[in-house]
Amino acid sequence: MTTTTEMPTPIETFRMEVRNWLEANCPTSMRQPIKSEKDLYWGGRNGTFANEDQKAWFEAMYEKGWIVPHWPKEYGGGGLGKEENKIVLQEMARLGCRKPITSFGIWMLGPALLKFGSEEQKRHYLPEITAGKIRWCQGYSEPNAGSDLASLATSAVDMGDHYVVNGQKVWTSYADNADWIFCLVRTNKEAKHGGISFLLIDMATQGVSTSPIKLISGKSPFCETFFDNVKVPKENLVGELNRGWTIAKYLLTHEREMIGGIGETDVKKPLHQVAIESLGTENGTLNDPILRPDIARWSIDKMAYDITIKRTMDEVKAGQSLGAASSFFKYYGTELNKAKYELMLAMGGYNGAAWEGEEFNYGQLARQFCRTKGNSIEGGTSEVQLNIVAKRILGLPSK
Amino acid sequence: MALILNEEQQMLKTSAKEFLKERAPVEALRKLRDERSETGFDRQMWNEMAEMGWACLTISESYGGLDFGYVGLGQILEETGRTLTASPLISNVLLGTTAINLAASNTQKEALLPIIAEGKMLVTLALDESTRHNPIQINTTASKEGDSYVLNGKKVMVLDGHVTDKFVVAAKTENGVSLFLVDAKSDGISIQRVIMMDSRNSATVQFENVKISASSLLGEEGQGAATIEKILDIARIGLSAEMVGSMTEAFERTVAYLKERKQFGVPIGSFQALQHRAAQMFCEIELCKSLVLKSLQAIDANEENLPILASMTKAKVSETLQLVSNEGVQMFGGIGMTDDEEIGFFLKRARVAQQTFGDANYHIDRFAKLSGY
Numbered sequence: 001m002t003t004t005t006e007m008p009t010p011i012e013t014f015r016m017e018v019r020n021w022l023e024a025n026c027p028t029s030m031r032q033p034i035k036s037e038k039d040l041y042w043g044g045r046n047g048t049f050a051n052e053d054q055k056a057w058f059e060a061m062y063e064k065g066w067i068v069p070h071w072p073k074e075y076g077g078g079g080l081g082k083e084e085n086k087i088v089l090q091e092m093a094r095l096g097c098r099k100p101i102t103s104f105g106i107w108m109l110g111p112a113l114l115k116f117g118s119e120e121q122k123r124h125y126l127p128e129i130t131a132g133k134i135r136w137c138q139g140y141s142e143p144n145a146g147s148d149l150a151s152l153a154t155s156a157v158d159m160g161d162h163y164v165v166n167g168q169k170v171w172t173s174y175a176d177n178a179d180w181i182f183c184l185v186r187t188n189k190e191a192k193h194g195g196i197s198f199l200l201i202d203m204a205t206q207g208v209s210t211s212p213i214k215l216i217s218g219k220s221p222f223c224e225t226f227f228d229n230v231k232v233p234k235e236n237l238v239g240e241l242n243r244g245w246t247i248a249k250y251l252l253t254h255e256r257e258m259i260g261g262i263g264e265t266d267v268k269k270p271l272h273q274v275a276i277e278s279l280g281t282e283n284g285t286l287n288d289p290i291l292r293p294d295i296a297r298w299s300i301d302k303m304a305y306d307i308t309i310k311r312t313m314d315e316v317k318a319g320q321s322l323g324a325a326s327s328f329f330k331y332y333g334t335e336l337n338k339a340k341y342e343l344m345l346a347m348g349g350y351n352g353a354a355w356e357g358e359e360f361n362y363g364q365l366a367r368q369f370c371r372t373k374g375n376s377i378e379g380g381t382s383e384v385q386l387n388i389v390a391k392r393i394l395g396l397p398s399k
Numbered sequence: 400m401a402l403i404l405n406e407e408q409q410m411l412k413t414s415a416k417e418f419l420k421e422r423a424p425v426e427a428l429r430k431l432r433d434e435r436s437e438t439g440f441d442r443q444m445w446n447e448m449a450e451m452g453w454a455c456l457t458i459s460e461s462y463g464g465l466d467f468g469y470v471g472l473g474q475i476l477e478e479t480g481r482t483l484t485a486s487p488l489i490s491n492v493l494l495g496t497t498a499i500n501l502a503a504s505n506t507q508k509e510a511l512l513p514i515i516a517e518g519k520m521l522v523t524l525a526l527d528e529s530t531r532h533n534p535i536q537i538n539t540t541a542s543k544e545g546d547s548y549v550l551n552g553k554k555v556m557v558l559d560g561h562v563t564d565k566f567v568v569a570a571k572t573e574n575g576v577s578l579f580l581v582d583a584k585s586d587g588i589s590i591q592r593v594i595m596m597d598s599r600n601s602a603t604v605q606f607e608n609v610k611i612s613a614s615s616l617l618g619e620e621g622q623g624a625a626t627i628e629k630i631l632d633i634a635r636i637g638l639s640a641e642m643v644g645s646m647t648e649a650f651e652r653t654v655a656y657l658k659e660r661k662q663f664g665v666p667i668g669s670f671q672a673l674q675h676r677a678a679q680m681f682c683e684i685e686l687c688k689s690l691v692l693k694s695l696q697a698i699d700a701n702e703e704n705l706p707i708l709a710s711m712t713k714a715k716v717s718e719t720l721q722l723v724s725n726e727g728v729q730m731f732g733g734i735g736m737t738d739d740e741e742i743g744f745f746l747k748r749a750r751v752a753q754q755t756f757g758d759a760n761y762h763i764d765r766f767a768k769l770s771g772y
């Protein structure tokens with residue numbers, strides 16, 4: 001440890017540079033909390049910016065290379081090291097900067113390509129993702145393959161110079177707005193896990209169609225996706241034939257960490273602040289004596305959960321592996337989020353019950369509440385995560 | 400600060416684990432109980448602990464201590480939680496020594512700490528007076544008479560009060576609450592040993608016109624309240640470390656039993672109803688471990704938010720230990736109800752530790768208050 005601090009360390013200098021750059025380049029409107037879907041920019045062939053600020057912010061970040069700061073430069077990233085990447089994210093969080101783009105390409109497909117893709121695939125697909133040119137969706141689940149994902153049936157048949165894909169995916173989030181889909185397909189009927197491959201498919205190809213499904217939240221963010229004799233070039237296979245399950249598992253781990261809130265940088269109002277504002281206090285005590293301990297318990301759990309994420313990350317840095325812990329985080333983080341909205345609804349009273357009307361913010365709270373119920377289903381249900389913790393961490397036997 | 404142990408702390412933990420496994424496993428507690436031991440803990444073992452430096456981890460080097468810090472002490476406490484070892488670590492190290500560290504004058508420290516550091520003097524805190532932890536409710540009085548004070552009142556749940564050499568007594572003085580260091584043999588003190596559910600000991604201590612000199616005042620007169628909160632916060636966190644050890648051990652024993660016990664021709668651990676409950680406990684225990692480590696670090700770093708961290712930790716750890724100790728007995732089935740099986744010892748220790756220094760309800764309320772609601 002140095003005792004004299006006249007000279008800032010390179011990392012401190014970097015932090016100051018980042019801070020100054022963000023201050024100068026992030027429009028004020030892009031530092032406000034996300035209010036609705038419109039505030040998110042998704043990119044893609046048909047992607048449009050909601051306003052000038054959103055566009056300016058995306059373009060500034062893109063030119064700086066900070067759409068994905070830690071991806072290598074040759075793949076469209078910023079080439080930053082882990083520590084520097086963290087600083088960019090921390091400083092963005094500190095200022096409350098919105099993500100310049102919301103993208104399944106960045107947080108799902110990207111990591112898989114970086115680990116399993118060929119050099120050509122990385123050079124082709126990754127820069128398209130950071131430039132916001134191509135919007136991706138995830139084609140895993142099928143009507144008869146949910147929790148038991150490996151029983152999927154959508155087939156890809158080898159026709160010499162290409163595959164022909166037939167089948168149906170379901171719950172495909174944003175498929176109707178996506179340009180490409182990364183799919184798990186069956187390439188061998190004889191082996192369950194060992195007969196699955198990971199295929200990239202352009203959704204503009206003849207034979208691909210989608211149909212939106214309406215959610216309990218009133219929105220239709222996900223679809224059924226159909227494949228009817230779809231021709232897919234062979235070079236679109238990622239990794240080896242029949243080894244797609246390994247990639248799928250890797251990606252699911254990643255997805256769980258994200259859904260579980262690891263690496264989450266959003267700054268949100270603490271729950272008790274919401275409580276104080278909506279219920280009021282008397283002599284420093286919340287006006288609802290029954291909700292009060294529930295809110296305190298939830299807040300303690302939330303902080304304990306965040307500290308646990310930090311502890312786990314510190315352990316990973318010290319050389320231990322995360323492994324099945326991502327299932328614990330997925331389970332706990334999503335259950336916490338659901339519990340939060342139950343409390344928000346209880347505090348909101350009749351306001352939380354409204355579905356329409358300007359004075360009720362168009363039922364925003366009720367709709368968000370409904371949406372949180374999906375947290376413990378998407379990316380593998382809570383029950384499935386508990387199965388994984390029981391078997392992989394605790395070593396409990398199968399029947 | 401990174402939430403991991405450094406090498407020295409890790410080594411201390413490992414050596415504590417080995418020592419306790421050898422010298423003070425759960426059978427040792429059973430033996431103390433069955434033989435109705437006078438002290439309630441093994442004096443010889445305490446001497447050995449002191450020789451290893453466990454009595455002086457939090458005493459500064461200038462008074463003969465190791466100045467190793469609370470993260471280190473927490474590792475030892477966690478290990479004693481695994482073995483349910485009865486020792487003066489809570490009463491004497493967490494409470495008594497902390498009180499002297501925080502409130503005593505240099506002269507007092509010079510007189511006391513080197514002896515405490517060697518494990519040759521036991522000091523405990525005489526604070527609570529009500530049926531539940533309530534450190535604000537103090538009716539014991541210390542009235543000034545010339546150059547001395549006269550103590551009157553009754554203290555309950557004085558940990559290891561039946562064997563202690565000195566008490567740190569909280570009493571009302573003219574201008575607030577003050578702390579006094581009182582010799583246990585002083586005239587006018589009567590001590591009633593209370594054997595508790597967990598086979599450990601506390602005492603009910605009566606002070607009747609106990610005359611004490613002005614030099615036994617710890618800290619400024621009337622300034623005791625803040626010191627008491629700080630002592631308690633440190634003790635709450637230290638005790639939580641012990642409780643995490645107990646829950647981890649009880650949980651590991653339960654999981655081992657789930658793998659070993661067969662019914663319907665299969666290990667009971669293959670039943671999903673039990674698997675999910677076990678997995679949920681795993682998650683809660685992970686949260687507890689994080690809180691304890693974070694809070695121990697906060698003591699050493701003298702962080703300002705210690706009260707809030709202490710309440711978060713004691714609340715969460717108390718609730719989780721309750722869950723894990725209950726599930727332990729349930730998942731062991733009939734055998735879990737027998738005195739022969741050790742899982743019941745964890746249940747009993749759990750309930751006593753939950754109440755000590757405030758249970759979950761107490762700390763959830765305090766947490767909310769400290770957070771402004």
Ligand SMILES: Cc1cc2nc3c(=O)[nH]c(=O)nc-3n(C[C@H](O)[C@H](O)[C@H](O)COP(=O)(O)OP(=O)(O)OC[C@H]3O[C@@H](n4cnc5c(N)ncnc54)[C@H](O)[C@@H]3O)c2cc1C
Pocket residue numbers: 137138139140141142145146147148170171172173174222374375377378379380381382383384387
């Ligand atoms: C909002 C949302 C977005 C989604 N987005 C996508 C997407 O973009 N791409 C995609 O491919 N998929 C997506 N999904 C699908 C999601 O991955 C599946 O819904 C999920 O894996 C569960 O499958 P299922 O719906 O078939 O439920 P099922 O598997 O039929 O489960 C029904 C119930 O049975 C329980 N259950 C099942 N098996 C077990 C078991 N072994 N032990 C105990 N309980 C069990 C489940 O926990 C659940 O409670 C999305 C889902 C939601 C809700």
